[in-house]
Amino acid sequence: MRKILIPTDFSANATNAINYALELFKYEVCIFYFMHAFQDDIYTDEALLTREALSETTKIVGDQSQKELETTLKDVKERCPNPRFSYRIIASNNVLVDEADKIVDEENIDIIVMGTRGKTNDRKLSFGSHTLQVLKYVACPVLAIPEGYKYTQPKHVLFPTNYLIPFKRRELKLLCEMLFPFRAKIDMLYVSINDGLSLRQEDNKAFVAESLRKNNVNFYTVKKKQITRTINAYINEKAIDMLVMVNTRHSHLENILFQSRFDKIGLNINIPFLALQNIKRDT
Structure with a gap:
C-alpha cells in the first residue's frame, strides 16, 4: 500500500x-x-x-x-x-x-x-x-x-545522473512502480566531458538498469560541460514531462537547491520534479 x-x-x-x-x-x-x-x-x-x-x-x-x-x-x-x-x-x-x-x-x-x-x-x-x-x-x-501545472500522464521522464551515487533500492522501486502504469520512457542522462565510466559508475548504472527493468529505460551520454544548461535544453527539446534527480551530499542537485538561488543557476523547473533523497530507510 x-x-x-x-x-x-x-x-x-x-x-x-x-x-x-x-x-x-x-x-x-x-x-x-x-x-x-x-x-x-x-x-x-x-x-x-x-x-x-x-x-x-x-x-x-x-x-x-x-x-x-x-x-x-x-x-x-x-x-x-x-x-x-x-x-x-x-x-x-x-x-x-x-x-x-x-x-x-x-x-x-x-x-x-x-x-x-x-x-x-x-x-x-x-x-x-x-x-x-x-x-x-x-x-x-x-x-x-509547479504552480498551475495541468495534469498530464508522465510519458517521458528525464533522470540526469553521474552514476557516482549509490542509489537506494526503495526509491528506485517507487519510481518504477509509479511510472509503470503509464508505460513511461525514462531517459538516464549522463552529462560529462570525459569518455567512459569508472568501475563504480558502471556498477551503479547496472543497479539502476536492474531496479528499473520493468520500465522502458534509455541510457544517454552527452559530452558537455554545462550540466544545468544541458538539462534545460533536453527538457525543452524532448518534451519531458517529469524531472527526477537525486539529492545527496555534494550532488549537483544540492548545489542548485541549497547553495545558490534558482534564478541565478537557471534550472527552469516548470514540470513535476521528483527529488529522491538517497537516505537510508526501511525497505
Missing part, C-alpha cells in the same frame, strides 16, 4: 498538487495523509498577540485548520471517488518541516507531494521556502508540482 503525505496550506497551489497526486496514483492502493501545520498561523500577528490570548488564538487557528482539512477531504471524495484510496487528515500545532519529518517516520511515508510554492512565497523563485526546507531536511522522496 502506497503512503502519500500531502502538506497543504489550502492555497490553489496545494490543491493543484493534491489533484496531481490523485491522478498519478489512481491505479494504486493508497493512503493519503492531508496535513496542515498551523503554528506559523498562530503567530501571524505576533506584535498584537499577548500571552493571555495565546491559548484562545491557538484553539481558534487549530479549529479552523481542522475545518478546512475536513472541507478538503469532502471535496476530494466527491471529485475522486476512487475505491483504492483511503484518507487521513492531520491538523498540527507545529512547523511544516518538523511535522512532515515526524509523519514520515511514524507512518513510513513513501513520498511527499506538494506544490513548489505556497500562497505567500515569491513568484520569481521556482521553489518556495517551505518546499526547500522539506527537500533539505525530510528523509523522503518529494514530488513538487
Whole structure:
C-alpha cells in the first residue's frame, strides 16, 4: 500500500498538487495523509498577540485548520471517488518541516507531494521556502508540482545522473512502480566531458538498469560541460514531462537547491520534479 503525505496550506497551489497526486496514483492502493501545520498561523500577528490570548488564538487557528482539512477531504471524495484510496487528515500545532519529518517516520511515508510554492512565497523563485526546507531536511522522496501545472500522464521522464551515487533500492522501486502504469520512457542522462565510466559508475548504472527493468529505460551520454544548461535544453527539446534527480551530499542537485538561488543557476523547473533523497530507510 502506497503512503502519500500531502502538506497543504489550502492555497490553489496545494490543491493543484493534491489533484496531481490523485491522478498519478489512481491505479494504486493508497493512503493519503492531508496535513496542515498551523503554528506559523498562530503567530501571524505576533506584535498584537499577548500571552493571555495565546491559548484562545491557538484553539481558534487549530479549529479552523481542522475545518478546512475536513472541507478538503469532502471535496476530494466527491471529485475522486476512487475505491483504492483511503484518507487521513492531520491538523498540527507545529512547523511544516518538523511535522512532515515526524509523519514520515511514524507512518513510513513513501513520498511527499506538494506544490513548489505556497500562497505567500515569491513568484520569481521556482521553489518556495517551505518546499526547500522539506527537500533539505525530510528523509523522503518529494514530488513538487509547479504552480498551475495541468495534469498530464508522465510519458517521458528525464533522470540526469553521474552514476557516482549509490542509489537506494526503495526509491528506485517507487519510481518504477509509479511510472509503470503509464508505460513511461525514462531517459538516464549522463552529462560529462570525459569518455567512459569508472568501475563504480558502471556498477551503479547496472543497479539502476536492474531496479528499473520493468520500465522502458534509455541510457544517454552527452559530452558537455554545462550540466544545468544541458538539462534545460533536453527538457525543452524532448518534451519531458517529469524531472527526477537525486539529492545527496555534494550532488549537483544540492548545489542548485541549497547553495545558490534558482534564478541565478537557471534550472527552469516548470514540470513535476521528483527529488529522491538517497537516505537510508526501511525497505
